[in-house]
Amino acid sequence: MSDNPYQDDHGNKDASITNTKGIGTMQPAHMKSGPTHKVDGGPFLIGDTMTGGYGKGPDILHDCTIAVDKGEIAVIVGPNGAGKSTAMKAVFGMLNVRSGAVRLDGEDITQLTPQDRVVKGMGFVPQTSNIFTSMTVEENLEMGAFIRTDDFRDTMEQVYDLFPILRDKRNQPAGELSGGQRQQVAVGRALMTKPKVLMLDEPTAGVSPIVMDELFDRIIEVARTGLPILMVEQNAKQALEIADKGYVLVQGRNAYTGTGKELLADPEVRKSFLGG
Ligand SMILES: Nc1ncnc2c1ncn2[C@@H]1O[C@H](COP(=O)(O)OP(=O)(O)OP(=O)(O)O)[C@@H](O)[C@H]1O
Ligand SMILES: [Mg+2]
Helix, strand or coil, rough: CCCCCCHCCCCCCCHCCCCCCCCCCCCCCCCCCCCCEECCCCCEECCCCCCCCCCCCEEEEEEEEECCCCEEEEEEEECCCCHHHHHHHHHHHHCCCCCCEEEEEEECCCCCCCCHHHHEEEEEECCCCCCCCCHHHHHHHHHCCCCCCCCCCHHHHHEEEEEEHHHHHHCCCCCCCCCHHHHHHHHHHCCCCCEEEEECCCCCCCCCHHHHHHHHHHHHHHCCCCCCEEEEECCCHHHHCCEEEEEEEECCEEEEEECHEEEEHCHHHHHHHHCC
């Protein structure tokens, strides 16, 4: 096998958008392993009992755990201000956790920078400012491929196959696109690194119900290629319907955790978070 993980022959067209070989192919084993160590077992990606907040401010997260396993869609729901985005940022390394840990494929990555986590295989689409509005659609995708040194045109074609409207608008400034199309650019940009896990913070924010359904369909399609997806969603009911695992966060804590089905069937969850 070549040293370049992106030159693997992936056979299956759909699966080739992900790196199905798991952690370890991103850099050769003889390269520095950093302040990390590997233990087996546990979910593929987990923010484990995280406590922490922004800078020197108060703790926002209190022993908060979110995780996603291979082949799964995990969904985080909860009221505004519950700390959903903060939990995602903590998993991505954008704020310090005072206690708890983040592990990717068994490796403790709590001390890594977001950039290093991207290299490790994490793709993250934040809730806001997730595209470069003055750049074209294609330039946005190229920016997404920033860590790659190989030819990424195949991946770009896969993104265009997934979101055909982006192919039509490839030379248009991304800022001119509709809300749903911008979200496609943001997800496409994250896919350009061929991540091993995809984190999406409210991918359907501000779009119509029809566009939401369409985006969910695309997200399911991506998940079916074997890429685990950890996402925050305000459309709680619809999201839990497609979730293998669900987390309800309230005031920075885990309030309810279960399969999507279990949470949808829980009378307390229904009454408090799903509108009855
Ligand atoms: N950059 C920041 N600096 C300081 N405090 C912040 C920052 N971002 C968020 N907070 C605070 O953290 C708490 C949780 O916010 P967060 O954005 O994580 O909630 P959320 O569940 O994602 O809400 P929403 O559903 O509105 O997106 C809030 O009290 C918020 O004011
Ligand atoms: Mg949020």
